[in-house]
Amino acid sequence: EVQLVESGGGLVQPGRSMKLSCAASGFTFSNYGMAWVRQAPTKGLEWVATISYDGSSTYYRDSVKGRFTISRDNAKSTLYLQMNSLRSEDTATYYCTRDLPPFAYWGQGTLVTVSS
Amino acid sequence: DIVMTQSPSSLAVSAGETVTINCKSSQSLFGSVRQKNYLAWYQQKPGQSPKLLIYLASTRESGVPDRFIGSGSGTDFTLTISSVQAEDLANYYCQQYYDTPPTFGGGTKLELK
Numbered sequence: 001e002v003q004l005v006e007s008g009g010g011l012v013q014p015g016r017s018m019k020l021s022c023a024a025s026g027f028t029f030s031n032y033g034m035a036w037v038r039q040a041p042t043k044g045l046e047w048v049a050t051i052s053y054d055g056s057s058t059y060y061r062d063s064v065k066g067r068f069t070i071s072r073d074n075a076k077s078t079l080y081l082q083m084n085s086l087r088s089e090d091t092a093t094y095y096c097t098r099d100l101p102p103f104a105y106w107g108q109g110t111l112v113t114v115s116s
Numbered sequence: 117d118i119v120m121t122q123s124p125s126s127l128a129v130s131a132g133e134t135v136t137i138n139c140k141s142s143q144s145l146f147g148s149v150r151q152k153n154y155l156a157w158y159q160q161k162p163g164q165s166p167k168l169l170i171y172l173a174s175t176r177e178s179g180v181p182d183r184f185i186g187s188g189s190g191t192d193f194t195l196t197i198s199s200v201q202a203e204d205l206a207n208y209y210c211q212q213y214y215d216t217p218p219t220f221g222g223g224t225k226l227e228l229k
Contacts, residue, residue: 045209045220061217101213102156106165
């Protein structure tokens with residue numbers, strides 16, 4: 001069974017950093033591209049970033065370019081999202097997803113709240 | 117970026133009715149190489165993660181009931197739910213993956229009368 005478990009969310013002040021993790025199991029992690037999708041409270045879904053199966057290619061939405069970094073450790077079957085210079089508009093539940101779109105598997109999400 | 121526009125934003129129906137949710141893209145999602153439309157539909161129930169229902173505009177994901185039907189091509193797409201059940205109460209999102217960034221529609225909230 002495919003499982004994606006996010007962690008690392010919480011309350012953070014504007015301008016600070018936070019690193020999210022997503023532990024994957026139930027499939028060969030190194031064979032799949034992965035992505036982060038976020039959802040602001042009571043809002044819709046928004047793709048954040050994608051990484052290829054081997055980490056050689058990464059893609060970001062414009063609003064996070066230069067601030068967020070997606071990475072992976074295939075030996076640990078773990079996906080990461082390093083978020084720097086956080087803004088209030090980054091407040092959202094962040095989901096880890098498997099595959100390039102369409103996203104067939106999602107984690108339960110981790111809430112990031114950016115507030116002073 | 118490709119803009120995805122869903123309508124209506126909310127919908128109240130009685131159990132057993134058939135509902136239609138529309139999704140329009142700002143440019144064609146039809147890929148000439150594979151002759152497919154790169155459009156997906158997701159269901160998100162309250163407090164849960166999104167669930168993939170339909171991909172390639174009309175292919176049901178494994179385990180999805182056949183009352184969920186995706187149709188359309190080019191820029192205009194539809195999700196039809198026949199004989200709506202109480203368990204279908206959720207938000208529904210369309211998503212294009214023809215181009216990067218993949219973009220979602222604003223969502224349609226399905227409520228039961």
